[in-house]
Amino acid sequence: RKEVEQDPGPFNVPEGATVAFNCTYSNSASQSFFWYRQDCRKEPKLLMSVYSSGNEDGRFTAQLNRASQYISLLIRDSKLSDSATYLCVVKDYGQNFVFGPGTRLSVLP
């Protein structure tokens, strides 16, 4: 079983739609969780950290379920510019960052 798993997609959604991505991780000792966004042929950039209580940043909401070892990202009112690959990243106590394979999103006009 891979350490971090994501549905690779692609998710093709119309503008304005709400879309949710899920991510599961296998290491129960994981401490920090992030969603990164990667545009085609570019480097990944931090979208948001994921906190135990859940957190929201504008149209984006991230949730963490430690018991189920599950992270989610919800995007409301999708924009064309949201089209990208979304990477789930899990970190342990040290400097071990594990990347999921990413979920591709295409927002269509």
Added chain:
Amino acid sequence: GAVVSQHPSRVICKSGTSVKIECRSLDFQATTMFWYRQFPKQSLMLMATSNEGSKATYEQGVEKDKFLINHASLTLSTLTVTSAHPEDSSFYICSAPRQGVNTGELFFGEGSRLTVL
């Protein structure tokens, strides 16, 4: 602005030559830097962890004699692809964690696209 800078962004070389890629942390000290490789439409693959003042730690299957890593200072790590071949053509990205209030965020360089002819 960028906090991790990578250079060159694009390089084309002949088969058999060596290529050096630099990764610099701009406003913080990075005792650890990570080097990744990404093939088209595939996920990031960690190649090695670069440690300032000590040997790099390579992931399984990555040849340390082919991908030479040097982390000579707290702000600079270099990756040298030795005797490059067409199958080494890929997108190489470095990153460094910066400790702070939001601990553990990774900052990425802009990436280096290598094409070996």
